[in-house]
Amino acid sequence: MKIDLRKLTGSNTVSIPFSETLDLREETLYGAKPFQSPVQISGEVSNESGVLRLKGTIKTIYSTACARCLKPLDILLTAETDMILSDDPETEEEDDLFVLTGDSVDPADVLVPALILQVQMTYLCKEDCKGLCPHCGADRNEVDCDCDKKQIDPRFAALRALLDSDEDKST
Ligand SMILES: [Zn+2]
Numbered sequence: 280m281k282i283d284l285r286k287l288t289g290s291n292t293v294s295i296p297f298s299e300t301l302d303l304r305e306e307t308l309y310g311a312k313p314f315q316s317p318v319q320i321s322g323e324v325s326n327e328s329g330v331l332r333l334k335g336t337i338k339t340i341y342s343t344a345c346a347r348c349l350k351p352l353d354i355l356l357t358a359e360t361d362m363i364l365s366d367d368p369e370t371e372e373e374d375d376l377f378v379l380t381g382d383s384v385d386p387a388d389v390l391v392p393a394l395i396l397q398v399q400m401t402y403l404c405k406e407d408c409k410g411l412c413p414h415c416g417a418d419r420n421e422v423d424c425d426c427d428k429k430q431i432d433p434r435f436a437a438l439r440a441l442l443d444s445d446e447d448k449s450t
């Protein structure tokens with residue numbers, strides 16, 4: 280939804296509120312499509328003594344998986360912005376400055392990047408998630424497989440070395 284900024288600059292209107300649900304299901308991030316839930320945006324564009332300003336909130340459920348045990352995770356993600364809108368194309372993009380291209384602004388163009396900034400590279404289901412066993416694939420939060428003991432038992436390692444060297448001699 281585009282907001283016509285001429286309504287703000289050419290009249291006595293001081294602010295235009297917006298509220299919208301975005302569909303970002305096709306948006307790809309880190310090789311996945313994590314925005315499977317509706318994305319809510321709301322806020323207002325205002326004219327403060329000739330300075331255009333967009334204040335808004337964006338929120339959604341970010342669908343991802345624990346980086347260690349791969350359990351599906353739903354993360355509540357929100358971001359808030361308070362941006363000055365500049366129509367000077369010479370202005371450099373800054374953290375709190377959005378450069379306009381024309382007489383209108385789509386609040387999604389301002390708010391979606393702010394939401395994506397909140398996304399972490401990886402999430403864990405819990406801080407001490409033990410992850411999956413690299414040998415048998417068991418979820419080590421739930422079962423105690425004995426792969427680790429097998430792998431690191433030094434007696435087995437010594438025996439294996441012995442067997443290997445015997446094999447070398449016989450060939
Ligand atoms: Zn986990």
Ligand SMILES: [Zn+2]
Nearest residue numbers: 412415424426
């Ligand atoms: Zn295992």
